[in-house]
Amino acid sequence: MNLVEDGNRDGDGDRGEPDGPPRPGRAARRPGKGMLSRRRHRERAPLRIRFRRNRGRRLRRLLYAFLTLLATLCAAAVVAYHLTSIPKPHPETVTQSTVFLDADGAYLGRRGPVDRQDIPLSAVPRHVQEAVIAAENRSFRTDSGISPKAITRAALATLTGGDPQGGSTITQQYVKNALLSPEHSLARKAREALIAIKLDRTHTKDEILEGYLDTVYFGRGAAGIQSAARNYFGVDAKSLTVAQGAALASILNIPSYYEKAGSDPKVTAKLENRWEWVLDAMAASGSITAKQRAAARFPAFRFYPPGETEGQRQYLIDVAAKEAADRLGITEDRLASGGYSVTTTFDLALQDSATQLAQKHPGGEKGVRVHTAVVGMVPGDGAVRVLYGGSDYARQSFNDAVSGAVEAGTALDPFSEVEHPGEPLGKLLRKPAPTPLDLASVYATVAADGKYTGPYTVARITKEGRTVYRARPDVRQVLDEKEALVAGARSGAGPTPVAVAAEVAAGSTEAKGFAIAGAGGGITRRTVWTTGYDGRLALTVALFADRAGGKKGTTVPAQLPNEPSPTEFAQRVAAGIWDAATSQGEAKGGSKGASENAAERDAAN
Numbered sequence: 001m002n003l004v005e006d007g008n009r010d011g012d013g014d015r016g017e018p019d020g021p022p023r024p025g026r027a028a029r030r031p032g033k034g035m036l037s038r039r040r041h042r043e044r045a046p047l048r049i050r051f052r053r054n055r056g057r058r059l060r061r062l063l064y065a066f067l068t069l070l071a072t073l074c075a076a077a078v079v080a081y082h083l084t085s086i087p088k089p090h091p092e093t094v095t096q097s098t099v100f101l102d103a104d105g106a107y108l109g110r111r112g113p114v115d116r117q118d119i120p121l122s123a124v125p126r127h128v129q130e131a132v133i134a135a136e137n138r139s140f141r142t143d144s145g146i147s148p149k150a151i152t153r154a155a156l157a158t159l160t161g162g163d164p165q166g167g168s169t170i171t172q173q174y175v176k177n178a179l180l181s182p183e184h185s186l187a188r189k190a191r192e193a194l195i196a197i198k199l200d201r202t203h204t205k206d207e208i209l210e211g212y213l214d215t216v217y218f219g220r221g222a223a224g225i226q227s228a229a230r231n232y233f234g235v236d237a238k239s240l241t242v243a244q245g246a247a248l249a250s251i252l253n254i255p256s257y258y259e260k261a262g263s264d265p266k267v268t269a270k271l272e273n274r275w276e277w278v279l280d281a282m283a284a285s286g287s288i289t290a291k292q293r294a295a296a297r298f299p300a301f302r303f304y305p306p307g308e309t310e311g312q313r314q315y316l317i318d319v320a321a322k323e324a325a326d327r328l329g330i331t332e333d334r335l336a337s338g339g340y341s342v343t344t345t346f347d348l349a350l351q352d353s354a355t356q357l358a359q360k361h362p363g364g365e366k367g368v369r370v371h372t373a374v375v376g377m378v379p380g381d382g383a384v385r386v387l388y389g390g391s392d393y394a395r396q397s398f399n400d401a402v403s404g405a406v407e408a409g410t411a412l413d414p415f416s417e418v419e420h421p422g423e424p425l426g427k428l429l430r431k432p433a434p435t436p437l438d439l440a441s442v443y444a445t446v447a448a449d450g451k452y453t454g455p456y457t458v459a460r461i462t463k464e465g466r467t468v469y470r471a472r473p474d475v476r477q478v479l480d481e482k483e484a485l486v487a488g489a490r491s492g493a494g495p496t497p498v499a500v501a502a503e504v505a506a507g508s509t510e511a512k513g514f515a516i517a518g519a520g521g522g523i524t525r526r527t528v529w530t531t532g533y534d535g536r537l538a539l540t541v542a543l544f545a546d547r548a549g550g551k552k553g554t555t556v557p558a559q560l561p562n563e564p565s566p567t568e569f570a571q572r573v574a575a576g577i578w579d580a581a582t583s584q585g586e587a588k589g590g591s592k593g594a595s596e597n598a599a600e601r602d603a604a605n
Contacts, residue, residue: 086179086195086202093178093215093223096339098324099230100317102348103385103459107230109317111336115231116223118339118464121210123238124225128245129209130287135249135278137170138285140209145171145200146193171196174212218251219259220304232261232301242279242288243296250274262301272298312355313348315389315399320344320457327458327469340468343460345383350376353580354388357573361543361564368558372570373400373542374577375440379535382444382453382473384437386539386577405433406544407557409519411529412442414490422478425452436542443531444538446488450479491515491531514574516567525560530570537581541574 097112121129133140139147147169168176175195199208218228228248229237240248250271251258260267275298283293324342325335358372376386389399398404408431415421415429425445428438437455445452453473461469479487492515514532518525528543543566546555560566 086199089178089215095337097227098321098336098338098340098342099227100320100342100344102344102346102351103383104348105236105343106348107234108344108346108348109313110227111317111321111332113337114223115221115227116214117226117341118214118224119226119237120465121206121213123236124210124213125238125240125245127242127282127288127292128225128237128240128248129213130282130285131242131245131249131278132209132213132252133170134281134285134287135246135274136173136252137168138281140170141205143169143171143200145169145196145208147172168192169196170212171200171208174208174215175199177217178211178215216252217255218248219255219257231304233299234302241299242292243275243299246278246282246296247271247275247299247301250278260304263304268301312388312391312393313351314393314397315401316344316346316351316387316457318397318399319387319389319402320346323456323458324461324469328461339463341462342458343462345378345385345457345459345471346387347385347581347584349584350386350577350581351388354386354573354577357576358388358541359391361569365561367547368545368561369547370543370545370560371400371404372573373404373406373436374540374573375401375436376537376539376577376581377440377444377455379444379533379538380448380451380453380475382441382455383459383471384455384457385537385581387437387457400436400542402435402437404435404542404544406436406542407519407527408432408434408439409517409527409529411439411517411531413517414487414515415442418479418483418487421483422452422476424454425478436540439529439531439542440538440540443491443533443540445478446484446491447533447535447538448484449481450477450484452476452478488533491517514571516571518567520559525566526557528560528566528570530567530574532574532578537578539574539578539581541570541577543570 092114093116095112095114096117097110097115099110099117100108102108137143137147172192175192179195180192213225215224217223218225218231220228220231222228222231225248226237228251229235229240229244232248232251233240233244235244247261251261253274258267258271261271262268279288279293279296282288283290320342321332321335324340325332328335328340330338354374354376358374361370361372371390372388373390374386374388375384377384387399387401389401389404390396412429412434418429420426421429425442428434428442431438434442441452441455444455453475456471456473458469459471460467514530517529517531519527526544530541530543532539543560545558545560547558548554549556
């Protein structure tokens, strides 16, 4: 009994033989902690196997996270798109300048804070539009308003601190230039893209291109295609040839650099290479024909910066701007920013001839300054063709031709027997110190058989293609024909000056057809007037001198220098201008048909 009990205890203590199954019991169902840990350690699979087992689950989680992020971004983009509004253009992009043209439509100059004028896309030739697209954004007609590649490139450059990246679409450039600030940041770039997409969805491509062409900067201070055409080539945008349009499109890449084209050989050569590239792209896309591509020649540019002749034109713009503002009943500041187109009465070619002739005088000595003023106007109409008011606008903005009160001397003596001249001629004849414009008006009245017409410099004013003012000369009979004939005969000034240039060149001191008058005589001569006229033109040249007065900023009359002879110089200037006017008139009349044919040929180039 005891042995059995002892054996059972021993068996219980050993929990069965090693080779036999364990006996059922509580201890067998609950192994010890150490044994459980060892068993788990032995059962844990390697990391590689465990990763393989969980790979599908992990990929599903990543996919869910990515889809969630993508959905969130898409939702945010949709919300941002709907919350984003298209802003109004900056004030400076809607401000326009007023441009001044001569009688034939040649560009004279401008006034205004920004050199820009809006024109409809219909006024821009198709080949010019396609040149800009070829140079800046060849997918413009089909894209959604943005370039994902360009946006990514710009974002990376911003994040890494690299150089700003270009390559934006035309739509994005328009948004950046006209609607947003030019800062470089991811937030601005994102807003630019949203606005560009919205603009593309809510506006036609033509509307976007029109806005872009009216606001993009071309260099030389010119914003917009119209101002660029005038600054670079002296023509309206509608007259740009294929070659000129491609050149302007090429300039858009680096306008501040390429604006020197035509005056800097290195810049010109580099621009020509880009110009070739643009034309090749146009030919490849079918925008121009192979014949047009082969015929294209690199165009000639207006010199930059402007020369002295253009600076002298500011005298003309001053007079025309004041008159235009008066005619419209607005201030000159409002005129300058109103986007008007003012067609003047000036003949730019004749004006340049007068400038070159008048500036040949060597001037006075010992503080004496010699002034030359020239006025040429149409008898019976009043249109002022020539108005030379000084040699250098930068040094003297005062216009001698319209504001210089000069001693009349004997210039008005031929009218001394006219008893009752009509007004306003009577008032002019009573002036002891008329302006050169006054004197030209007096003799224009004689040339028109006693009909006085007030001088004017503004022929027409338009805005957005609509005429808002047109000159209507007020003609008054202030002398009877006999009085006009007698005054003309007594002056010796006409009618019809003939062979004046030849006579002056031959050494004649009294050119036939031009009257000589003035104040003072001999070595004390202070003023010289030379006047001539016929039915087409009344021309007056005035020569006078002054010196600094006793008080600061004042002047007093001075004696004209004797060398060169003031009378001979005045006649030489008048003769040269008259000869140029006569030759120019004949050339215009005889080459009208040739000009039209040349214009047709240029349209293909």
